[in-house]
Amino acid sequence: MTDSGVTPRFVYMEILGTILIGLAVGIIAKLLMPGDDPGGIIITTLLGIAGAFLARFIGQQLGWYGERDAAGFLASVGGAIVLLLLYRLLFARRRRV
Numbered sequence: 001m002t003d004s005g006v007t008p009r010f011v012y013m014e015i016l017g018t019i020l021i022g023l024a025v026g027i028i029a030k031l032l033m034p035g036d037d038p039g040g041i042i043i044t045t046l047l048g049i050a051g052a053f054l055a056r057f058i059g060q061q062l063g064w065y066g067e068r069d070a071a072g073f074l075a076s077v078g079g080a081i082v083l084l085l086l087y088r089l090l091f092a093r094r095r096r097v
Contacts, residue, residue, distance in 0.1 A: 022049030025073070029080035035088070047087065051080025 023041070026048030039047075055071035055078060065071065071079070 018049060018052075019045060021073075021076075022046070022052065024048065025051055025076045025080050026084075028077050029084050032077070033081055033084055033088075039087070039091075043087070047083050048076070048080050051078070051083050052076035053079070054083060055079035 023045045026044035026046070029047060029051060030044060052071050055075035056065060056069070058079070059065035059069075059071055059075060060067070
């Protein structure tokens with residue numbers, strides 16, 4: 001146990017929870033966005049986690065969240081959709097006409 005009373009097991013469970021929620025958010029974002037999706041499960045998870053961070057940052061700037069507040073699930077999905085759109089624009093294969 002550390003000085004703050006947080007055990008390493010708690011930290012590992014928090015990280016695992018973040019990854020699983022990020023995966024769920026990424027999957028929902030991909031389901032809500034029509035079209036061909038580049039990337040696999042790892043990209044989906046990273047988009048979901050990054051979407052939550054983006055939603056939290058925007059929410060803090062707008063005064064919706066405090067310094068220690070996490071973004072809501074729907075806001076995280078919205079952030080992941082924005083990042084998925086950017087990802088598609090940057091890394092989608094260019095189609096020949």
